[in-house]
Amino acid sequence: MTEDLFGRHEATLTAALDAIGGRGYWSPYPEAPSGRLYGETAPAEGEAAFKVRLNRPFPLEQSGVDGWIGAEISPYGDPLGVTYPLSGVDDLIGTARQALPAWRDAGPRTRTGVCLEILSRLNQRSFEIAHAVMHTTGQAFAMAFQAGGPHAQDRGLEAVATAWRAMSRVPSGSLWEKPQGRGEPLRLSKQFRIAPRGVALVVGCATFPTWNGYPGLFASLVTGNPVIVKPHPAAVLPLAITVSVCRDVLASAGFSPDLVTLLVDRAEAPVTREIALRPEIRLIDFTGSTGFGDWLEQNARQARVFTEKAGVNVAVVAGTADFAGMARNIAFSLSLYSGQMCTTTQTIYVPRDGIETDQGHKSFEEVAAAIAGAVETLLADPARAVEITGAIQSGATLARIAGARALGRVLLDSRDLVHPRYPKARVVTPLLLTSDEAGAPEGELFGPITFLVATEGVGAAIEAAASTVRTRGALTAAIHATDRAVLARMEEACLEAGVALSENLTGGVFINQSAAFSDYHGTGANPAANAALCDDAFVADRFHVLQVRRPAS
């Protein structure tokens, strides 16, 4: 039965392996929320499936359920009213450990087949998940579908394929035959088994619960580790649906559904610190604040901890051959999901004396005005704007915008937008500020807050960007320049500082985007993250090789 799952999805796995080896474009999951691609009834059925979840308990048959909790409120206005089973840490760890041996002993091929089937089923649920993502994170629907559905599934598949590749490099056995001169050779028969580290914990975030959660979830699960999924209290539903799909597939394949469980808590009574320090927890994947990520790295010493934390993403504008395209591209990247992406640029360094462009010399003020103008144009029509900005996930971000006005000169103020369909939605336009280098804030200001910082020339801009990456961490860096020497200098600075670089994006690709199978998301080389999605280092330490050797007969 489970062998069949591997066979059913083997072509997908093979294509994924080719893709991660070649790192071109590839995806098995269509990114367009289209009935033509997913079935004509899929959009309506997905929305209905989401709506039927509202205002009732979410069915998950976990052990040791002691009450039901849930307090999600859609950034578009209404409480979801969904409650989730409150299982205790002891119960979930206990059932996970009981489920482990059979899952381990099933071996890489069977586990990979099951994980591929889970991903396939998640793909079929993309519309339902999209609505769940939209109404927890505040993403606009199209983005919630793409990033929360197929792109998240891509990242999950990438993790499965990368882990499969790693496990496949270990042979199941060997004959070791050592010559002994004229005597009989020494002969040993050896067996090698993949063993999981133990119980894994995935700590979800509020903005991209599936996209950031799937890599760790699937990397741990496919390598044999039971996974306890601990969502952010504000974004439980997308991961609850995910856990539910995992459990269904596992049970159908003859395994304990308790290999994947949901651990919910209240914002006012978090349980992550408690479970993260339990000796049974041997893997932790975390996406969230620098403070908590650092705490996990420092304290959860019994576990291998993978973190994606906050950063201050940087850009350098040193010149361009497409001034209008550059301004449009930057404007879109700052507006997309209201800057609530871990990849959104926060600080744009521009030489005080301006830059050369296809439209002639542009002063610092002209560059700033062009970007501000492009944002205004992009978001001029509220009905179109809300489909780009989405809603603000957390009220704290609104407060942060308010406070940020005092941190620089306001270039383009943030204003409230009324969502045509969700009048209670928290929707705003980005806040753009200018400052000189000394005045720019050092830390992350999460949300639609961007600083254009005037520097003493291009060299200072590059050095300031690199310094920010080194000290604050960054997931993205960008440069606009036409001078090959300037590009080379930025490339060198980013190599040294340890951040991925995008050059001269003026068209339909944006700095925010990170494509599975091709882009390494994060590098592990700067303070923003201690790992990358998805390289060998992300999977190789999730399992051990246990060998048995004996004289060969």
Add this chain to the structure above:
Amino acid sequence: MTEDLFGRHEATLTAALDAIGGRGYWSPYPEAPSGRLYGETAPAEGEAAFKVRLNRPFPLEQSGVDGWIGAEISPYGDPLGVTYPLSGVDDLIGTARQALPAWRDAGPRTRTGVCLEILSRLNQRSFEIAHAVMHTTGQAFAMAFQAGGPHAQDRGLEAVATAWRAMSRVPSGSLWEKPQGRGEPLRLSKQFRIAPRGVALVVGCATFPTWNGYPGLFASLVTGNPVIVKPHPAAVLPLAITVSVCRDVLASAGFSPDLVTLLVDRAEAPVTREIALRPEIRLIDFTGSTGFGDWLEQNARQARVFTEKAGVNVAVVAGTADFAGMARNIAFSLSLYSGQMCTTTQTIYVPRDGIETDQGHKSFEEVAAAIAGAVETLLADPARAVEITGAIQSGATLARIAGARALGRVLLDSRDLVHPRYPKARVVTPLLLTSDEAGAPEGELFGPITFLVATEGVGAAIEAAASTVRTRGALTAAIHATDRAVLARMEEACLEAGVALSENLTGGVFINQSAAFSDYHGTGANPAANAALCDDAFVADRFHVLQVRRPAS
């Protein structure tokens, strides 16, 4: 020039890659200390090269040398009289960082070629290194040659090949082309570069300075990290020669020799804690005590720390089809290098009621007596015995033997042996004790000290062995049994406890031996080590992938 080094050694690399994939027997470096294999004059020249090093400064042209120190005393009796340049931590970190960019930019192929050339040159120096290993560790010459020379080189080559394989999986670039319906596809050109973590530190041990040092040294170096080698103060010379060879090859290939430097300290004024916490140190490989290894893991948080620490290796004797062979095999394994191997069994669990054998039922006492008798027979001739036991590396081990007599019933007392050629050598025979389960000491007793522990049946023996592995850690576990169910139970227990298992070794393979390219040394799954030599996890996190993407023209 450096490209040529890769070409020169490519066949060796290819064979090594085949070997680590198939995990059969393979080695490019002959293990016999034979002039026929290494050149008729090699043995004498190697010994002469060693002797010429004695009683003078060791030539290493490092930066910031502030004096010369050295206090090695051969376990065979005499001080070596070698002094080493005392470079400061700041100086070595500074020169390492200066050397890094050119080494990084040379790329995986060039670095791999240089590392393969270093290994080839080390192989040519095997006789000299063997004498250095012998007169620092106390190993007998034949073992010092094998383990300190070719087998250490094997482990280094295994690390180079494993890292090359990992780096090779990252393409240098790609064209990312995403279809856009009827429109032009989005096209990005991407570059991927391997970037090292930073400066690496290798902390050597006193018993196997090269065998345990080379994996980390080569894994870090080949992935682009400059390496500071910090030997144990009692075993500097083998690593000083190694560092010297590394520096020669690096300089010949056009790189800074300061990519590999030697950091010496005095036993009474250690510097490892200081350098280990420096922010520039991003990789640490450590072999040594549990206490210091745990301290590194807990405190050197800025670095990725790989540790091999102490453990209590276990064996279960539940039955055998070759009672005499079993006793001989165990006796040899306990005597080899006087139990000073990280792989030597410390505790042998035997059912109190005895076992079934090809010679009929044997009581616990008869099993114990057979092993003790085999040790006595093996070591009856002092001239032959010293070639097995070698000398005791540290005086502390003699004191430990003395103290251990009170910890059980003495089955076979340790006695002093007079070495026929080195009358001042510290040479002893093993101490064997018996005890019941409650009385067996829990912690490691490093050296030739073995406990035969009577248990309430085979099940209790297996459970006691597994419990010891879980709580104290172990690098090896062994079982002798004829009952397939008993073997399966032990296999399951070792899989759960996370230790490699050897079954029914009664011939010419011993539990102590761990063969590169085939045996994973350590698992990372129990407290004795947090990594294995040499799997993907040992190399994958030593480098990052830094990407640059730009619109494709």
